[in-house]
Amino acid sequence: MTSRVIVVERDVQYQPQQAAAEVRRRWAAEGTLVVNLLSSPGAGKTALLEATARRLMGQATLAVLTGDPATDRDARRLAPLVPVVQLCTTGACHLDLAMVERGSTALGLQPDYLFIENVGNLVCPASFDLGEHLRVLLLSTTEGDDKPAKYSKAFRTSHALVVSKLDLLPYVPFSIEAAVADARNIQPELDVLLLSARSGQGMDAWCHYLQRKRQALLPQMAAAPLAWPMEAGESAAS
């Protein structure tokens, strides 16, 4: 009996990543900026989307795919404001590209902005490329400023950190400086925004940020399938 060793040396997610890159290109060519929103449960993803939809109403078109392990509560909250499809994962901890594609087919729209509200979890969703152009991590002041160091992959793979529930900052021991310093050790190029969806503080800056990113990223990403935008070429090249 002889044996042989096949050398592969490739990321097991190579194929899903190629598929995500193509979806990213297609969405960009259609004029839709896709934003993957990551956070712990209860950080305020749905509240941010409600506030964003109110601000951008009449200026831009928005749609939402919202992930939840069990219910359609988020979709019910958002439905009066935006077209929304609930992606119910039946307990699973993250969304993947196939779910997002099913959801966007059900949605059947080409909005200016498609938000994907991921399952509330800072671990698992970080490993899945959903074909998004922008990954935004929401960290609320009530969660504590130690989260960037603890959930490093989620922070490493994000383009922007949004510190939410800024209105509660006076009541909780949260240091924005400490959280941002830890997050930028892991991802030095992270954009940082501070806001409160409830009080409206920082919401204008957030909406301008989305508009700027849409203008800057779409032409660039429509041109060619891109591996992870920030780590361009990383898996493909190695």
Place this chain on the structure above:
Amino acid sequence: MAQGPWWPSQQPRHVQAVRFFSDDAAMHEVSLARALVQQVRAIAAQHPGCHVTEVRVSVGPLSGVEPALLASAAQRLFAEHGHPQARLVVQWVELLARCRCCGQQFEVPDLVLRCPGCGAGQVQVMRGDALRLETVQLAEAEQAGAAP
């Protein structure tokens, strides 16, 4: 601009839901194990008459993989898909990065992804941020013949 909703739906309160069950959705180590087993099976299929004896993968600090969970999921899937002899070896690797500005390569023991040489923040992670399939060992049964 228009006052009402921009989208064509006449019933904005109607909520569409798409539900996924365990074939589509799983804990993320199981998803990764599925991708791994799928690739190993594709390789095995190119070598008829062989069976898989060992699969080596590497993971690191930013792989987002708990090795024990991955191993138990993968072992089960290998057995289910006709490779009960396949043994999974998970190798731990430290994070290795390369500066996009000055080109220096460096290990990252403390998860500070900044170039120690020039201080730049544009660094590319070279190793330790994925579940990487390294090698697949196949054993050829003697009676399998000399099919190419």
